[in-house]
Amino acid sequence: MTQVLAVLFLLAAGGCILACRRNRKMYRVIDRMLDEILDGDEISVSDIAEGEISALASKAKRIQEKVELGISRAEEEKEQVKSLISNMSHQLKTPLAGLMMYRELLEDESLPSPRRRAFLKKMKQQSEKIDWILQSLFKMVNLEQGAVVFEAEPLPVRETIQDAVSAVWDKADRKGIRILTESFPNRLLFHNRKWTAEVLVNLLENAVKYTKSGGEIHICVNPLEIYTQIAIQDTGMGIPKEEQTEIFKRFYRSPRVENLEGSGIGLYLSRLILEQEKGYMTVDSEPGRGSIFSVFLQNCQKERETLSGG
Numbered sequence: 001m002t003q004v005l006a007v008l009f010l011l012a013a014g015g016c017i018l019a020c021r022r023n024r025k026m027y028r029v030i031d032r033m034l035d036e037i038l039d040g041d042e043i044s045v046s047d048i049a050e051g052e053i054s055a056l057a058s059k060a061k062r063i064q065e066k067v068e069l070g071i072s073r074a075e076e077e078k079e080q081v082k083s084l085i086s087n088m089s090h091q092l093k094t095p096l097a098g099l100m101m102y103r104e105l106l107e108d109e110s111l112p113s114p115r116r117r118a119f120l121k122k123m124k125q126q127s128e129k130i131d132w133i134l135q136s137l138f139k140m141v142n143l144e145q146g147a148v149v150f151e152a153e154p155l156p157v158r159e160t161i162q163d164a165v166s167a168v169w170d171k172a173d174r175k176g177i178r179i180l181t182e183s184f185p186n187r188l189l190f191h192n193r194k195w196t197a198e199v200l201v202n203l204l205e206n207a208v209k210y211t212k213s214g215g216e217i218h219i220c221v222n223p224l225e226i227y228t229q230i231a232i233q234d235t236g237m238g239i240p241k242e243e244q245t246e247i248f249k250r251f252y253r254s255p256r257v258e259n260l261e262g263s264g265i266g267l268y269l270s271r272l273i274l275e276q277e278k279g280y281m282t283v284d285s286e287p288g289r290g291s292i293f294s295v296f297l298q299n300c301q302k303e304r305e306t307l308s309g310g
Contacts, residue, residue, distance in 0.1 A: 095127075095129045095130045096126075096130065098122065098126040099127065102120075102122050103123070106123075133265070136265045136266070137265065139269060140265060140268065140272065143273065143276070144272065150192050150194075150195055151192060152190055152191050152192045152276065154189065155188065155189065155191060155193055157189045157228070157297070158184075159193065160191065160196050160197050160200070161221075163197040164204055165179055165181065165204065165219070167204075168201060168205050171205065172204075175211070175212075175213045176214050177211055177215050177217060178216045178217070179216075179217045180216060180219070181220075182218070182219065182220045184220075185223075187221070187223060189299060190297060190299070190300055192276075195277070196295075196297070198269075198273065199270040199273050199274060199281075199295060200232070202266035202267065202269065202270045203295070204232060206267070207232060207293075210236035210237050210291075211234045211237075211290075212235075215234065215235040216234075217233065217234050218233040218234075219231070219233075223299070224296075224299075226298065227279070227297060228296070228297055228299055229296055230296075230297065231292055231293070233291070234292075235290045236291060237287065237288065238285045238289050238290055239283065244283050244285060247267055248267050248268060248271050249268060250268045251265065251268070252264050274296075274297075278298055279295065279296050279297045281293065281294065281295050282294045
C-alpha cells in the first residue's frame, strides 16, 4: 500500500512539474506575442506546433491584423479630413474676401447711391455663392458617410427634366443660349425627382457656363434595354481626353478654367447621387467641339417589358 501511494505521489509530482513547465512555456509564448503586437512586428508562429498554443497564436495574429487595419483606416480618415478642410478653406476664401471688400467700400458714407446698390448686389451674389458651396459640401459629406438615404422609385422623367431646365433657364437666356429638348415619351425611370433634378441642374449649369453666348444646349432622351440615357449636349469649349476621368473627382478644377467661377464639387456630387439610384454618368467630349454628358437611369419593370417586346 505504501509503495502504491509513493508511486501515485511521484506521478502527481511529475504531472505538476510538467504542468508548471508547460505553463511557463505558454507564458513565454504569450509574452512574446504581446510584445510583437505592441511593437507592430509580425507574430512568429513558425515554431509553435502545440494545439492550444497554436490556436492562441492564430487568434493573436487576427487581433494584430484588426488593430493594424483600424490604425490604417484612422490614418486614412485623418488625411481625408485634412484634405476636406483644406479644400473648404480654398473654396470659401475668394467669396469671403469679396464680402469683406464690399463691406469696407460700403462704409464710405459719401458713396453714391448707384455704386452702393451695385456693391450690395455684389455682396448678395457672394453670399449666395458661399451658401451654395456650404450646402454642396454638407450634401457631399453626408452622401459619402451614408448619412443621407433618399428613396428612389419609378417616376415619370419628363417632370424631373422640366424642373432642371426651369432652374437654369434664366442664366441661359441672359447669355443668349438656347436650351432645346427633343420630343420623347414620358418614361417611368427609377429615380428620386428632387435629387436627380439636382444632377441635371449641375450638368446644365456647367453647359451654360462653358458655352459662349449664342450657343445651344440639346437634351435628348434615348431608351435602352436596361437604362434610359438622358444626354445633355453643348457647343462649349470641350474637355481634353486626359481630363475626362479627372473631372468626376472631388474638387478637381481644370487649369483651363481656373479663371471661371466653380468649385469642383458639382460633378462629384452628381456621381454620388446617381450611385444612390443605381445609375451612372459618362462624358464624351472634344476640345473646341463641345461635350455630351449622359445620365443613365434604370428603367422600371414595365418599361423593360415594353422595350423587350414582352
